[in-house]
Amino acid sequence: MPTEKELAIYQGVLRLMREGVDIHALKASDIAAAAGIGKGTLYNYFPSKEAIILSTIRYMMYGYLESVQNQMESYSGFENKVRCALEFEIRHHENHHQTFFLLSYFSREGQSQTLREKMDFLPQLQQEITHLILKTADVGIGEGIIAPYPEEEILMAFTGIFASLSLRMCTAPITDEKEVSQRYYQMLVRSLSAVSSGT
Numbered sequence: 180m181p182t183e184k185e186l187a188i189y190q191g192v193l194r195l196m197r198e199g200v201d202i203h204a205l206k207a208s209d210i211a212a213a214a215g216i217g218k219g220t221l222y223n224y225f226p227s228k229e230a231i232i233l234s235t236i237r238y239m240m241y242g243y244l245e246s247v248q249n250q251m252e253s254y255s256g257f258e259n260k261v262r263c264a265l266e267f268e269i270r271h272h273e274n275h276h277q278t279f280f281l282l283s284y285f286s287r288e289g290q291s292q293t294l295r296e297k298m299d300f301l302p303q304l305q306q307e308i309t310h311l312i313l314k315t316a317d318v319g320i321g322e323g324i325i326a327p328y329p330e331e332e333i334l335m336a337f338t339g340i341f342a343s344l345s346l347r348m349c350t351a352p353i354t355d356e357k358e359v360s361q362r363y364y365q366m367l368v369r370s371l372s373a374v375s376s377g378t
Contacts, residue, residue, distance in 0.1 A: 181238060185224055187214040192235045192281075202281065236281050237300050243296070244304065245272065248311060257319035258364060264315075265360035268341060271347045312337045316371075325371035336370045377378075 191213030195205060207228050211221040225231045228295065247267045251260045316333045319325040328336075344363050353359050 181227075183215060184214075185234070186238075187216060188221065188224065188231060189235045189238045190214070192231065193239075197282070206364070207231070208316075231239065233297060236278060236298065239281075240304055241280050241300075244307060244311075246271075251311075257315065257322050257324050260315050260318060261364050261367060262360040265341075265344060265363050266356045267357065268344055269348065269353055270358045272345065278298055309334060319371070324368060328371055333371065340367045340370070365368060 188210060191210050195209060195213050196202070200209065205228070207221055208218050208226070210231060211218045214221070221231075221344050247264055249262050250267055250287075254260050311328060312334055316325065316337070320327050326334075336344065340363055343366075347353070347359075
């Protein structure tokens with residue numbers, strides 16, 4: 180869990196992004212001002228602007244995952260859980276834009292290490308996402324809604340549906356999240372149905 184000061188720093192970065200500040204021209208003093216702390220205090224928590232941005236990305240990604248997990252756990256049944264996740268994605272799509280915007284900082288900095296090496300938390304995050312998908316799929320398998328496909332195929336189906344939804348939201352606004360979540364849920368079920376697997 181981030182400290183109160185760290186949280187203020189993350190929120191400061193996100194506030195500056197929403198205001199349209201050029202992340203490449205952003206200075207540590209700008210972040211400190213947005214967080215309501217002194218520049219010296221900022222460096223008590225992070226050694227560089229790069230470290231602040233990386234930590235903000237981590238905060239956003241884990242915060243998103245924790246939120247969607249908590250909401251899904253409040254529902255029972257495969258359809259309710261999947262549609263909860265789809266509707267959460269619709270309502271929080273802007274978070275992805277902020278994450279990609281932060282990631283763009285590293286694509287233009289020409290740094291020696293790869294982004295994956297810098298983001299050493301990604302393997303653990305990916306493992307947690309994989310666990311959530313397979314745990315949800317197990318509910319659908321238990322209810323006889325989807326077939327027990329190999330894990331790789333289940334993961335591909337889920338990620339494909341969410342990637343398609345994300346692309347859809349980039350091209351046009353969604354006015355009826357219930358109708359859209361129902362449509363994408365049905366596509367997921369068709370892709371993993373017991374009928375199509377031959378079982």
